[in-house]
Amino acid sequence: MWAGARQVIRFDVVSLFPETFAAVADSGISSRSLARGLWQLGLWNPRDFTQDTYRTVDDRPYGGGPGMVLLAEPLARALDAAAAAQSAARGTVGKVIYLSPQGRRLDHATVVELAGREAVTLLCGRYEGVDERLLLQRVDEELSIGDFVLSGGEIAAMALIDAVVRQLPGALGDAESAAEESFVNGLLDCPQYTRPEVVGGERVPEALLSGHHENIRRWRLKQALGRTWLRRPELLAARRLSGMSEEERALLE
Ligand code: 9D3
Numbered sequence: 001m002w003a004g005a006r007q008v009i010r011f012d013v014v015s016l017f018p019e020t021f022a023a024v025a026d027s028g029i030s031s032r033s034l035a036r037g038l039w040q041l042g043l044w045n046p047r048d049f050t051q052d053t054y055r056t057v058d059d060r061p062y063g064g065g066p067g068m069v070l071l072a073e074p075l076a077r078a079l080d081a082a083a084a085a086q087s088a089a090r091g092t093v094g095k096v097i098y099l100s101p102q103g104r105r106l107d108h109a110t111v112v113e114l115a116g117r118e119a120v121t122l123l124c125g126r127y128e129g130v131d132e133r134l135l136l137q138r139v140d141e142e143l144s145i146g147d148f149v150l151s152g153g154e155i156a157a158m159a160l161i162d163a164v165v166r167q168l169p170g171a172l173g174d175a176e177s178a179a180e181e182s183f184v185n186g187l188l189d190c191p192q193y194t195r196p197e198v199v200g201g202e203r204v205p206e207a208l209l210s211g212h213h214e215n216i217r218r219w220r221l222k223q224a225l226g227r228t229w230l231r232r233p234e235l236l237a238a239r240r241l242s243g244m245s246e247e248e249r250a251l252l253e
Contacts, residue, residue: 007169009117010040010090011161012082014075015124016057018043020154024161033171041161042085046070049077058127068127072134079121079138086119094119095140098130099153099160103142106160110143114160115167122160124153186239188232190223222251 013021024030025041033039047055051073058068083093094117104110114120123130123139135142145156165171193204207219225248228236236252244252 006038007116008037008039008090009115009164009168010042010086010094010119012042012044012086012094012119012121013124013157014044014046014078014082014121015152015154015157016046016070016126017124017152017154018045021158024158024165028162029171029176030162030165033165033168036170038168038171039165040089042082042089044078044082046074046078049074049081061128066128070125070127070130070134072131072137075123075130075134076138079123082121086121090119092118094121096121096123096138097141097143097160098123098125098135098139099144099156100125100129100142101144101147101149103144105147106143106145106163111160111163112167114164122153122157124157126152186235186242187224188228188235190220190227218247218251221248225252 015021021041021043025034030039034041046057050056056071057074058070061067061069079096086093097120099122143156143160145159150156191205193208197204197209205219207215210216225236229252
């Protein structure tokens with residue numbers, strides 16, 4: 001295989017807390033694949049793009065009310081710097097995605113689509129949000145990671161990066177990739193067991209000790225279907241529409 005054909009993605013992140021991205025840059029699968037050149041990370045702090053003595057990045061909302069709003073100008077200059085870096089590193093400038101509770105919910109299909117891009121800029125908000133004019137002028141897409149309140153966009157951006165990087169060819173080891181395949185099929189994972197055979201009086205299910213690979217596969221599929229039916233019935237409804245195998249229908253029954 002020609003290594004030059006590798007699918008590399010560059011993320012440029014605009015954030016007031018760039019140091020928090022150590023969570024994806026310095027540990028785990030994302031860190032290993034960053035060191036191997038499968039993806040690139042640029043961090044841009046709007047505070048470094050201020051022009052006043054106090055390095056002001058926020059101000060009070062017009063119309064009054066609690067909290068502060070991020071200023072458009074330092075963000076615009078940080079976005080310009082990110083775009084220039086993408087142009088130099090990738091020969092192209094990616095779309096700007098604003099992480100916000102008002103965005104469309106991130107899902108697996110979007111993660112896979114993002115993994116195919118050359119460059120993406122992630123804009124992280126803080127406090128009450130970002131001046132709307134900056135959003136209108138500079139943001140292409142808006143994404144949320146769920147219906148709950150975070151303190152800012154950073155953790156959402158890191159969740160997105162982690163999920164996308166896992167999809168890059170070569171990011172996961174062989175064992176991890178094989179495990180992934182068994183459940184990115186719209187079902188929840190089956191239960192997992194390891195030694196010893198008895199824990200707190202509870203035995204490992206007999207099917208897993210048989211060594212009969214076909215029985216083990218059927219037991220796992222049945223468990224996955226049963227759990228999905230009990231915990232996330234809406235996933236099964238979607239699966240019924242997109243087509244279920246005769247075996248799955250029988251096991252679910
Ligand atoms: C508590 C303040 N809220 C009512 C006025 C508005 C609000 C502003 C900023 C709520 C959250 C945030 C910060 N959140 C994000 O930047 C964010 C987020 C989230 O909170 N939940 C799910 N996905 C995301 S993506 C970015």
